[in-house]
Amino acid sequence: MLAGKPKRQDKIITTYEPMTKAEVIAAQRAWAKYVTEQDVENLLGLYDFGSPDEPLLFKPTLADVIRLDREGARSYFVGGNPDYPHDDGFLKRGWKSVEFQSAAGPILKAGGLGYKDMGHYTFVDGDGNATRADYTFAYHKLNGQVLISLHHSSLTWLPPVAD
Numbered sequence: 521m522l523a524g525k526p527k528r529q530d531k532i533i534t535t536y537e538p539m540t541k542a543e544v545i546a547a548q549r550a551w552a553k554y555v556t557e558q559d560v561e562n563l564l565g566l567y568d569f570g571s572p573d574e575p576l577l578f579k580p581t582l583a584d585v586i587r588l589d590r591e592g593a594r595s596y597f598v599g600g601n602p603d604y605p606h607d608d609g610f611l612k613r614g615w616k617s618v619e620f621q622s623a624a625g626p627i628l629k630a631g632g633l634g635y636k637d638m639g640h641y642t643f644v645d646g647d648g649n650a651t652r653a654d655y656t657f658a659y660h661k662l663n664g665q666v667l668i669s670l671h672h673s674s675l676t677w678l679p680p681v682a683d
Contacts, residue, residue, distance in 0.1 A: 536633040537659040540551035545636045546628040547659060547666040551675035555643075558611040560597050567593060581653045581673040583609060600626065617644045626659070634660040634669075640676060652676045 547566060554563035569576045575588040580596045585604060587593050597603035599609030622639040629636055638656045645651075658670035668671075 535662075537661040537664070538633060539635065539659070539666055541626055541628070541635065543661070543666045544637065544659050547668070548620050548626075548637075548657075551668075552620065552641075555618050556615050560594060560611060563597060563611075564590060564593060566666075566668055567661060567671070568669045569593075570669065577670045577672070579672045579674070580610065581675060583607065588675075601674070603662065614646045615643045616646050617646075618642070620655075629658070634658060641673075 551563065554560075554566070561588055567576055567578070569590045578587040578592070578596075580587065580593075580595055583604075584594055585592070585606075587596060591601065592604065595604040595607045597609065597611045598614065599607045601607060603648065619636075619642045620639060621641065622637050625639070626635040626637040628634075636658045638655070639654070641655050642653055643651045643653070653673050653677075654676050656670065656672040657668055659666050660669055661667070
């Protein structure tokens with residue numbers, strides 16, 4: 521039996537599938553692993569790039585441009601794309617660990633065929649320097665794989681310290 525709202529992708533109709541919170545957490549762990557391993561191919565494999573009518577929505581941490589496709593996401597992670605001249609390659613920063621700190625989730629979305637999550641994640645480089653960012657992710661499952669359909673990230677705002 522098919523569950524969920526049909527999605528048209530390259531003239532093939534696919535269907536969102538039920539998933540569990542544990543599967544979403546496993547996808548987050550895989551994302552962190554691929555970031556620390558600088559494995560761009562497997563990292564990109566965690567995203568659903570969708571179609572022109574329903575593209576990936578990706579606003580990376582250290583970028584001012586929202587990405588809607590695989591080429592834009594790849595450029596953010598590894599750089600070298602003249603269409604994104606400010607991309608230096610997020611993976612090239614040599615992150616040694618990534619820790620997700622969810623505010624309250626992942627939370628099952630209405631209809632039960634997706635999850636959303638928001639919180640902070642901390643990236644630690646080889647010198648032990650930590651960079652904390654705020655994130656929002658949305659996930660759905662297609663063809664047995666949990667995929668990211670929305671990814672927004674920005675540096676955490678910290679109030680000024682009083683003298």
